[in-house]
Amino acid sequence: MGVEVIMSAGSQQTGDTADAAGQPLLEVSGLKKHFPVNSGLFASITFDRDADGFPITRDDSSVKAVDGVDFALEAGKTLGVVGESGCGKSTLARTILGLEEPTAGEIRFDGRPKDEIPEAEFRKRSQMVFQDPQSSLNGRRRVGHIIEDPLEGAGWEKARRRERALELLEQVGLKREYYNRYPHEFSGGQRQRINLARALSISPDLIVCDEPVSGLDVSIQAQILNLMTDLQAEYGLTYLVISHDLSVVRYIADRVAVMYLGEFVEVAPTDRLFTHQYHPYARALLSAVPNPDPDMPGVSSQLSGAVPSASNPPRGCRFHTRCPSFIIPDGFTAEAYDGYDRLRSDVSERSLDPEVNDVSSALETYVPELASVAGDRRAALESAVSEALDGEWDRAERTLESEQSPCQAEAPSLETAGDPAHEAACHLSFETPSDADSGSTEDGRR
């Protein structure tokens, strides 16, 4: 651990109190969580007659639920993480809290690596609120006792625990008399209040909320969101809010990260993200949210196809298979590039279309629009086809690779977009955000 870290963490901090604003409470870098597709030695072994040498192969593929996430969350602020189901947002939350062991990367809490913080201290300073208030409260226990759980773990004595629980019931908008009731006597919104009371009981610095209001009616959602904001103002809480609902995130978060297939694709201050989206995925996600206001644009479904598998994510930019702004290399038309793509996928599988027997028939089969392709591109296609026909698959693959779109060639990393606090990971230039004239898409993009 570096000296500067000790200074920043130790100089102004005593005991459990939260850090001064401006200092990151939570820092995550290069965080990965992969789940093996097959667990255990025997489940992962398959008999493979075609393998070179010993006819047994080991399947060590894994679902890359979280695959390289970085962020810093300031004390007293709220980061919202949005994405579709399966993007890895819940796994991210669970990994940060230590409910999953990270595969790689570092988590720093209050200036110190999380590994060096004693378990008991971390548990005391971070709490989680789960999505389903029905199943996250033990139905056989009184709510007062449920709220006291974290205090009991921290060694508080009984009378003090009870006093604190009664106090908390009031703070989350319930009544002290509810102390002896059971969870089933409460509605969904009230149960989520109980969850919040339990999370707050130990005065944590960080609360991770996984879909805190989904499944609740709009009026109840609004009540809970208001309560969360009030509690934050009162106790200086830091929130990490995971949600599929952009409206919720817009209301509660200071900063928003949009997640797709295990990665953050765009991160920005909330106001900016909802007015200037640079990443096509963020744009598509936002345009799919129905708005009751008839003066606002209606929904449009811009995304085709399904989210690809997280065990075998697309090469290059993970979003390229569904991207409405996919960059087509100069010299190709969209149709011709589709043909190129089909050829490339067949070459990588080492089998051309059975009807192909020479270079011209191959080109005719794959790229009927050959005439529209620029000269040097056409020459590359021709030589790749003849290499493939000669059985020189590797060479053909390399020849084709040099013609591919940047979206397939390279994974874009998060880069500053328009504002120092705004980052997006996309090969498109960041000069034309979504709120600018949308008709001005440049040539060569479909």
Add this chain to the structure above:
Amino acid sequence: MSLLEVENLRTYFFTPAGIVQAVDGVSFEVDAGESLGIVGESGAGKSVAVKSIMGLIRDPGRIVEGSVRFDGRELTELSEAELRREIRGNEISIVFQDAMSALNPVFTVGSQLEEVIVENTDRSPSAARERAIELLDDVGIPNPDRRIDEYPHQYSGGMQQRAMIAMALACDPRLIIADEPTTALDVTIQAGILELFDEIQETHDTSIVYVTHDLGVVREVCDRVSVMYLGRVVESAPYEELYRYPKHPYTQSLLNSVVTPDEILDEINPIGGTMPSAVSPPSGCRFRTRCPEAVEECVHVTPRARQVGDSHTAACLLYDESNSHEEPTLREITNQTND
């Protein structure tokens, strides 16, 4: 005459804990080719109301009063066999929220679709297969000639819902009831399904009753909307009229609770409290316990729907000058049907 006329419908559930007055005097109409949204929070009775139309209420539930007329025909008087033969599927079909549990996992999507077609039309099995492929294509399933032979679990959530819609369309019904069909789906998938409903209404001229808790969804699909609260319709209007000029205090507070990604609100002003139980609902106006406008009279008088604008009605004493009518008591209603 409207295609569907629901009048003073009451559907109660007779449970050991008491009589749940899930739907209590609901009226609405749907014209041919029109789409009506029924919106409300959970427990408002929206699902029970639309299931009552189809005769899908099971014990301990019962329609205790009211009428459901479809194309002039009284559906509440039909037997289960008549409903099955003459109404469900070929006149009115329904799409549920959970497509996975509505599809049979051990049969291919195609065979389930073909069965519906053979049952309800005079097509031969091979013609039914052709029609099934055509329907899957209509609802936007890629490579329908191949995917028809797949099992439901091979479809994604959005595709399963599209397959359900194909099944609902199979016999060219005149009315489709959609009960929260997109609630469990991601917004990007939902957007495609909402566009599909628009398309269906345009190309098939089908009437739609769309149940949802989401006003944004109503705006996308529906011409008109009825707002329900605790078993009653509190307000009905064309969608834009309702959004711009909400009259009922409940509609107003519902609109105030909505958070959207397009605007930043410093503070949302939700309705306080929760919906009371439908076993012992408040007397008089059912919203009065949470209503900011409630007065003493609301305790005693049940407000009736009054004209408050162009084809716009609201059931609130604020708009009712002649408030001297009496509702039948619970005892009177339940005795009536037991006779």
